[in-house]
Amino acid sequence: MKRGPAVLTGVHFFNGDVACAEGALAAGCRFFAGYPITPATEIAERMAERLPEVGGTFIQMEDEIASLSAVLGASWAGVKAMTATSGPGFSLMMENLGFGYMTETPCVIVNVQRGGPSTGLPTLVGQGDMMQARWGSHGDYETIVLAPSSAQEMFDLTVTAFNLSERYRLPVLILSDAVIGHITERVIIPPEEEITIVNRKKFTGPREAYLPYLPEEDLVPPMVAAGEGYRVYITGLTHDERGYPSTSPEVQERLVRRLAEKIWRNARDIIRLEERGIEDAEVVLVAYGISARVAYRAMELARAAGRRVGWLRLITVWPFPEERIRDLATRVRAFVVPELNLGQIVREVERCAAGRARTIPVLRPGGAVHDPREILTVIEEVFHD
Amino acid sequence: MTEAEHPLDQFLRADRLPHIWCPGCGIGIAMRCLVLALEELGRPLDRVVVVSGIGCSARVAGYVRLDGFHTTHGRAIPFATGLKLANPDLTVIVFSGDGDLAAIGGNHLIHAARRNLDLTVICVNNFIYGMTGGQFGPTTPLSARSTTTPYGNFEPPFNLMALVAASGAVYVARWTVFHVRRLITAFQEAIAKKGFSFVEVLSPCPTGYLRRNKLGEAVDMMRYFKANSEIRHGADPAEVGIEMGGKLILGKFVDLERPTYQERMRQQLAAFFVEPYVEKVSEEVEAEEVES
Numbered sequence: 001m002k003r004g005p006a007v008l009t010g011v012h013f014f015n016g017d018v019a020c021a022e023g024a025l026a027a028g029c030r031f032f033a034g035y036p037i038t039p040a041t042e043i044a045e046r047m048a049e050r051l052p053e054v055g056g057t058f059i060q061m062e063d064e065i066a067s068l069s070a071v072l073g074a075s076w077a078g079v080k081a082m083t084a085t086s087g088p089g090f091s092l093m094m095e096n097l098g099f100g101y102m103t104e105t106p107c108v109i110v111n112v113q114r115g116g117p118s119t120g121l122p123t124l125v126g127q128g129d130m131m132q133a134r135w136g137s138h139g140d141y142e143t144i145v146l147a148p149s150s151a152q153e154m155f156d157l158t159v160t161a162f163n164l165s166e167r168y169r170l171p172v173l174i175l176s177d178a179v180i181g182h183i184t185e186r187v188i189i190p191p192e193e194e195i196t197i198v199n200r201k202k203f204t205g206p207r208e209a210y211l212p213y214l215p216e217e218d219l220v221p222p223m224v225a226a227g228e229g230y231r232v233y234i235t236g237l238t239h240d241e242r243g244y245p246s247t248s249p250e251v252q253e254r255l256v257r258r259l260a261e262k263i264w265r266n267a268r269d270i271i272r273l274e275e276r277g278i279e280d281a282e283v284v285l286v287a288y289g290i291s292a293r294v295a296y297r298a299m300e301l302a303r304a305a306g307r308r309v310g311w312l313r314l315i316t317v318w319p320f321p322e323e324r325i326r327d328l329a330t331r332v333r334a335f336v337v338p339e340l341n342l343g344q345i346v347r348e349v350e351r352c353a354a355g356r357a358r359t360i361p362v363l364r365p366g367g368a369v370h371d372p373r374e375i376l377t378v379i380e381e382v383f384h385d
Numbered sequence: 386m387t388e389a390e391h392p393l394d395q396f397l398r399a400d401r402l403p404h405i406w407c408p409g410c411g412i413g414i415a416m417r418c419l420v421l422a423l424e425e426l427g428r429p430l431d432r433v434v435v436v437s438g439i440g441c442s443a444r445v446a447g448y449v450r451l452d453g454f455h456t457t458h459g460r461a462i463p464f465a466t467g468l469k470l471a472n473p474d475l476t477v478i479v480f481s482g483d484g485d486l487a488a489i490g491g492n493h494l495i496h497a498a499r500r501n502l503d504l505t506v507i508c509v510n511n512f513i514y515g516m517t518g519g520q521f522g523p524t525t526p527l528s529a530r531s532t533t534t535p536y537g538n539f540e541p542p543f544n545l546m547a548l549v550a551a552s553g554a555v556y557v558a559r560w561t562v563f564h565v566r567r568l569i570t571a572f573q574e575a576i577a578k579k580g581f582s583f584v585e586v587l588s589p590c591p592t593g594y595l596r597r598n599k600l601g602e603a604v605d606m607m608r609y610f611k612a613n614s615e616i617r618h619g620a621d622p623a624e625v626g627i628e629m630g631g632k633l634i635l636g637k638f639v640d641l642e643r644p645t646y647q648e649r650m651r652q653q654l655a656a657f658f659v660e661p662y663v664e665k666v667s668e669e670v671e672a673e674e675v676e677s
Contacts, residue, residue: 003658031471033463052654057470062496066463069456069493073436073467076454077475081467099457226452226468227475229431233398233447235455244401245447 004053007192014187016154016180017042020110021050023158024082026195030056031081033070035063035089038122039178040112043084064089068096068109075107076234078225080162084110087129088119098137099236100171101259104221106200108161110174112181115366125178126366127289127340133173134318140256142263144270145173145318147288151185163198164270168262169220175317179290179369211241219262263319272315273324277303281310282333283382286349288314290369291338298375309379317345325352334358334382338375340366396420398450405444409603411562411588415509416445418565419480422572433476436465438490440516442482442509459489462497465504473647476576483510484522487543498552500646501580507572508545508583511590519593526629530597544626549583550639556582557622557639563610564635571637580645587633
């Protein structure tokens, strides 16, 4: 066996998990630490096989807490790093996730969601971690969460996740689900030179001049790696621009507000949406992940019945596309939001609609995707009211 | 006029002083021993990294003028694992306390020893949770008082030497902050050792442990360390447990050779790849090591 290429250019028949691993390799990921969990395990298995081929490192850690710790450590060694898990493992990662935001450590965390709470439905789909992804760690922070809807997007959005994480210096989350992780579909991997790769801003000036948390115009501080001679001190404590701990409310204000604002101010660059039939829509379906594909079928059925229904797919779930929903709320009658949870993202839609348009949830707590006719029935009710 | 520089200033972030430790605390002595060990060892300091978890001892990562990572509670070892595997050129030292490493981080401790990762773990054992105000921990001796054992501790403590030796550590030693020269030597040996090395440093906690147990001041603990220590190199780690008021067995208990995680990984992967898998070791580092 020879060393393999990092970018498997060509047309493949991959499941979403494998496509995710290939996306990571194409993005430049060279370190994976993880702990097996259904339905995310194939990502680890693929990385165990492929990373040695490209000179990277795979390690199966003793638990998910250790996995994310190792990923953060590898990132500070200057290497792009990732872990993948599902609900229970994601819960275990929450403390270190906060450490990642506080220390502005780029990395990617994939959560292939299953039905919960607790051990729940290990082999069946769910979308119940959407709010945990947003608020799961303690304290104030802003995050970036991407929700793929196909095996192809497991590849594409994993590349995007690495790029955003390097660009904005923070952990970026991919919230997939059991169906998207296990669905086997055509995946096209473009030639290496056609894949956009973003690398973290590096500081290269003299040691005395470096302040690890002094942001540039875009609120992102340039980074260095351990061993490069800058002798940085990195702590999860509230810290000033030198990285030194501080208990001053002013330092807390400056740091935590910047961590949030680097996402708020750059929201337009971060947010990705896909829309169909919005122009003349009276009802807009808002969905993400596998539910967005089911919702698309519901839109087709509604259109066939002469109903003016549009479809808006959240590719970026967090930061939430508030502006777009607010704008649409002034000109549609209702939003219909199918989710595989008992109402998480629908609350955000409702908040942004702020009474200007109705918001109607179509909810299932996981285990199986919606029948498109369930969604259609709800759409029909709007037109009958 | 320039201020006189302390000879160890190059190793410490003097601008962060004064430190947060209580008068009589032994962590500063352990930190000084680490610095002296590094000075004599002559490793390129730009590539020495100190990783810690949470607690009093964990603050060392922020006082030494090295790359320092003050991570989450109990997770210094897995963080260090990622650093070391992603850049094997680094000398990675984990410096933390008994609660951090053996209670919340206990699982990581045994697994890192099992893997024989090339890390040095320095564990300051003051028999108590210091930073949170004197609760008992995994090394608190039987019958000792703490804020959460008001009637005396009835949980048997870990014998850390036996724990890490049984888990696979290749270098296992215990000293006290009274035995500074021994401690410096042990740190040097542990850092130079390829594989998982573990040094337990017994240290007084006058505020959280001594006062509550009516054991006097820090100096009394130092006298206790002096009077009750017995150096027994090569002793069976299973027989060096610590009892309140009992003898302290010190020394180097384990010093053996075993392939490291990365050596085994390279060896295993070499069979599958035409081009042998070679971890990143820069020529620059090899050259420097030859010189020193």
